[in-house]
Amino acid sequence: MDMDTARLITGTGRKPKGMGPERREEILAHALRLFSEHGVHTVSTRQIAGAVGISQPSLYAYFPTKQALVEEVCKRAFGALTERMRAVIGQASGRDLMATMGRAYVDFGLSQPDAYRVAFMIEVARPDGGLAQDPALMAGIEAYLLHREAVVKVMGGGLSEEAIDLLAQSQWASLHGLVSLLIARPTFPWVDRERLIEAHIDSLLPPPTAKPSRVSGT
């Protein structure tokens, strides 16, 4: 083994046993599943520990707080999304890029509602009325920047930096609204889901030629 190298690095002459990281992964996997099934707020640390097969205090050997555990799950969920978005950016271009990107975004949210929920819809607790640090946001920014990149790629250089951000943020908000509402309010009397998604994404695109972007979904 590489105990010697670890010893050189840490200087303590000791190296992590190896069970730690595995346990951590195990905890994260069970936490993701439980959070998705029952919601973050209703899942207790004891339930997570019970699912993993360890005691509740043992969780705190791997995560300083429940909040930290939630944030870690959140970050990983974002990773899956950004990976997919990056793939889309590499492939398509122009108007297709934006449509495909929006489609990938919506599909991700609807196919992995658990992950999407954790990533975008969960609000971190505010310590004392002030705004908390938002590490979940850090991962989210990466996804946003990819979307912004797509906007630049589609719109070309004719827009100012601020105009790009304005457009990207507006589009992102619009997509998020559809996904989050479909996830959070499935019993609402929605119109046909596929047509709604298609029309919604279409409304985000720049007009192909001179056709109005809205009201064209029929």
Place this chain on the structure above:
Amino acid sequence: MDMDTARLITGTGRKPKGMGPERREEILAHALRLFSEHGVHTVSTRQIAGAVGISQPSLYAYFPTKQALVEEVCKRAFGALTERMRAVIGQASGRDLMATMGRAYVDFGLSQPDAYRVAFMIEVARPDGGLAQDPALMAGIEAYLLHREAVVKVMGGGLSEEAIDLLAQSQWASLHGLVSLLIARPTFPWVDRERLIEAHIDSLLPPPTAKPSRVSGT
């Protein structure tokens, strides 16, 4: 006093003392203030009771559960929204109607984030994996129907029922996305909020003449 009339109504020979309803209003007022200041989840029943000046168990004489108290606060707040939307519908018309309506919607969400959260962003606890009835949605549906009404008024009779719902739901989702993201991710590096809101609402409107609806926010 009108104890006799009350007696005739209730049939029990007794009537509420009069302090009850006042206390209830007092509780609702303090709860609304505390929820807005610190968030629903971080405000405890003891804090509410302390603010009112009564003991914590006394709350349960007026509300069967904290959830019920939250919902009552939510319903009242939404009453304000629907009232405002109704007023807008009566006053404006055409393109202005939709812009003013969207503005009223966004302003409400941002000024009453907790009420908005309860109605649209909080997923009710699912008893056993299935989806629960959604009482919070009821208040929100009325707001949606008003929005739909506005769509009809603006778009005229040229659209089918389904096309109207399609458009209304897409627009609603778009507005919701902006509001919910601004609420849930306040630390995100947003562009100037006012301009974002303006551009976002503008993107929902039908093109004034032939100008593209997007990319015109600068």
Place this chain on the structure above:
DNA sequence: GGAATTGCCTATCAGTGATTGACTATCAAC
């Protein structure tokens, strides 16, 4: 007067996130 009702309280419950101190197995060093 007595009886019933209202409004409120103290005391308490189970469950929550989090901390403490101790126990066990492992592994390096002698």
Place this chain on the structure above:
DNA sequence: GTTGATAGTCAATCACTGATAGGCAATTCC
């Protein structure tokens, strides 16, 4: 081997949460 440090674990416990039970005082009716 034996020793000693360390990683990993857990029972016991803390302060706090939402919610309940039972009792006490004032009011209202007969």
